Amino acid sequence: MGTLESAASAKAAVATEGEGRARDALSAKLSGHPTEGAGTTLRSEALAACSGTEILSDDSEIEEREPELLPLDAWHRARDARMVSFAGYKMPIQYGGEHGGIVAEHNWTRESASLFDVSHMGQLSITSPTDDPALATHELEKLLPGAIGSLKPGRMRYSLLLSENGGIIDDLMVTNAGTHLALVVNGARKWDDIAHLREHLPDEVTLTHYDDFALLALQGPKAADVLEALVPGTGALTFMTAGLFEWEGSHLWVSRAGYTGEDGFEISLHASKAKALADALVADERVHPAGLGARDSLRLEAGLPLYGHDLDEDIDPVSADLIFALSKKRRESGGYLGHTAIATRLAEAEGGTLGKRRVGLLLDGRMPAREGADVFAGETHVGRVTSGGFSPSLGRPIAMAYVAASHAGEGAALECEVRGKRLPATVSPMPFVPHRYFRGS
Amino acid sequence: MPRYFTEEHEWIDTEGDSATVGITDYAQEQLGDIVFVELPETGAEVVKGKDAAVVESVKAASDVYAPISGEVTETNSALEDDPGLVNSSPEEEGWFFRLTVSDKGELDGLMDEAAYKSFVDNL
Numbered sequence: 001m002g003t004l005e006s007a008a009s010a011k012a013a014v015a016t017e018g019e020g021r022a023r024d025a026l027s028a029k030l031s032g033h034p035t036e037g038a039g040t041t042l043r044s045e046a047l048a049a050c051s052g053t054e055i056l057s058d059d060s061e062i063e064e065r066e067p068e069l070l071p072l073d074a075w076h077r078a079r080d081a082r083m084v085s086f087a088g089y090k091m092p093i094q095y096g097g098e099h100g101g102i103v104a105e106h107n108w109t110r111e112s113a114s115l116f117d118v119s120h121m122g123q124l125s126i127t128s129p130t131d132d133p134a135l136a137t138h139e140l141e142k143l144l145p146g147a148i149g150s151l152k153p154g155r156m157r158y159s160l161l162l163s164e165n166g167g168i169i170d171d172l173m174v175t176n177a178g179t180h181l182a183l184v185v186n187g188a189r190k191w192d193d194i195a196h197l198r199e200h201l202p203d204e205v206t207l208t209h210y211d212d213f214a215l216l217a218l219q220g221p222k223a224a225d226v227l228e229a230l231v232p233g234t235g236a237l238t239f240m241t242a243g244l245f246e247w248e249g250s251h252l253w254v255s256r257a258g259y260t261g262e263d264g265f266e267i268s269l270h271a272s273k274a275k276a277l278a279d280a281l282v283a284d285e286r287v288h289p290a291g292l293g294a295r296d297s298l299r300l301e302a303g304l305p306l307y308g309h310d311l312d313e314d315i316d317p318v319s320a321d322l323i324f325a326l327s328k329k330r331r332e333s334g335g336y337l338g339h340t341a342i343a344t345r346l347a348e349a350e351g352g353t354l355g356k357r358r359v360g361l362l363l364d365g366r367m368p369a370r371e372g373a374d375v376f377a378g379e380t381h382v383g384r385v386t387s388g389g390f391s392p393s394l395g396r397p398i399a400m401a402y403v404a405a406s407h408a409g410e411g412a413a414l415e416c417e418v419r420g421k422r423l424p425a426t427v428s429p430m431p432f433v434p435h436r437y438f439r440g441s
Numbered sequence: 442m443p444r445y446f447t448e449e450h451e452w453i454d455t456e457g458d459s460a461t462v463g464i465t466d467y468a469q470e471q472l473g474d475i476v477f478v479e480l481p482e483t484g485a486e487v488v489k490g491k492d493a494a495v496v497e498s499v500k501a502a503s504d505v506y507a508p509i510s511g512e513v514t515e516t517n518s519a520l521e522d523d524p525g526l527v528n529s530s531p532e533e534e535g536w537f538f539r540l541t542v543s544d545k546g547e548l549d550g551l552m553d554e555a556a557y558k559s560f561v562d563n564l
Contacts, residue, residue, distance in 0.1 A: 390476040
């Protein structure tokens with residue numbers, strides 16, 4: 001079935017309040033994106049119709065668009081979810097009821113299992129023409145720094161779409177799905193990604209957007225037992241592998257991956273089946289639904305960057321501390337967009353002349369330093385917080401920041417400035433809370 | 442000891458020349474889990490409608506405005522150790538600060554309990 005898609009741990013962004021000062025902070029800042037009209041198969045000549053980058057670059061125009069509804073919109077509302085606009089969709093930030101609330105949902109994910117609806121994410125595939133079965137892989141490798149050709153069927157890899165100057169256009173998951181490559185990209189970036197891919201991939205490579213598919217993430221230490229009981233065989237998947245399964249006559253494309261640092265799965269299925277599967281999952285008493293709020297605090301504890309906050313087109317993978325995503329053999333061989341710039345950054349990192357680097361910060365006290373907070377070493381301004389909040393698992397504030405490389409060493413004593421106060425912060429290794437992925441028994 | 446409410450979801454109890462300020466149950470419900478409250482210094486002069494405190498939930502920081510002008514005489518030190526009191530008892534144990542009432546006339550524009558309830562019902 002060419003219509004099934006990989007799920008992924010790509011980044012459902014959460015609308016965190018940049019400046020964090022407004023009384024209406026609850027209605028979280030919108031980062032709306034256009035949501036109209038993807039055809040199924042996207043060819044370059046169709047691009048004009050599905051809105052090119054020129055049209056999308058005007059933020060004011062974007063903000064005015066009416067958010068789309070997720071396939072599970074009514075399901076969320078029936079669970080008293082607080083819905084916010086994010087990435088062009090109305091999305092649940094937290095649920096009501098006795099198990100609801102960001103901290104409760106966060107803790108439940110760490111202790112048991114939570115169900116997240118991440119259907120806003122872009123589920124794409126690229127497929128080679130029949131007479132040139134390696135073309136899709138070959139062409140995709142021109143756009144990202146990962147070794148896609150060495151991915152065996154059913155295996156997946158975290159990677160980055162890069163611009164010519166080495167900036168990160170998006171982060172994504174790429175899976176070798178056998179007949180095609182499956183991509184899961186950020187919801188807020190999917191239209192830009194589609195435009196970028198269609199611009200660079202030759203017409204012989206088919207790009208498909210599965211806009212009629214839902215993506216459900218089941219995350220937590222009990223996720224595997226829950227899913228195995230419902231969909232036998234899924235428990236045999238190991239971290240960063242994927243496979244096709246069947247449940248009540250529907251196909252499920254299941255990936256053992258996620259964005260919480262816990263063991264878990266992302267399940268791609270046709271939108272028409274999403275409610276039935278969500279119902280079946282939460283019918284298990286070990287599973288409660290969790291919203292974007294918990295997803296954000298979980299990924300922050302797991303040290304996973306969030307696109308649009310910790311990553312953007314002005315940030316390169318070396319500064320972002322994502323060197324692991326630069327496949328070793330391709331660091332030298334190159335042959336991808338942005339390689340020249342990346343090679344320069346890598347040389348700087350080795351020579352100790354890199355400008356700034358993404359680090360984790362552990363703060364003293366209870367007052368969080370949020371996105372935008374300035375970071376100081378004594379009187380010297382050395383960086384800025386890109387994500388920050390209170391860690392429910394650690395009971396103290398944590399943050400990610402870009403800090404001058406000379407002050408980015410583990411244990412460096414820094415300060416974050418919040419409303420005129422200086423909060424002591426220590427450069428700390430990430431993840432803040434250890435990952436608990438299942439790599440095989 | 443009448444209680445007044447603001448459209449920004451603060452409550453204020455007055456007793457003679459002194460008043461106690463906190464945020465409403467509706468506000469704490471909207472904010473979600475509160476992890477930190479930044480209170481004004483004792484002795485600080487706060488101005489009606491201006492920032493007086495900041496409440497941090499897991500999600501975001503939100504300003505708390507002074508419902509009236511006055512001098513802060515006391516802050517709720519229990520919130521330092523247990524900011525969750527604002528969630529569990531917003532209109533009693535989770536109070537924020539006390540202040541002197543410098544101009545009783547400033548209370549005139551505030552809502553009473555019934556008016557606040559209907560204000561919230563219409564949000």
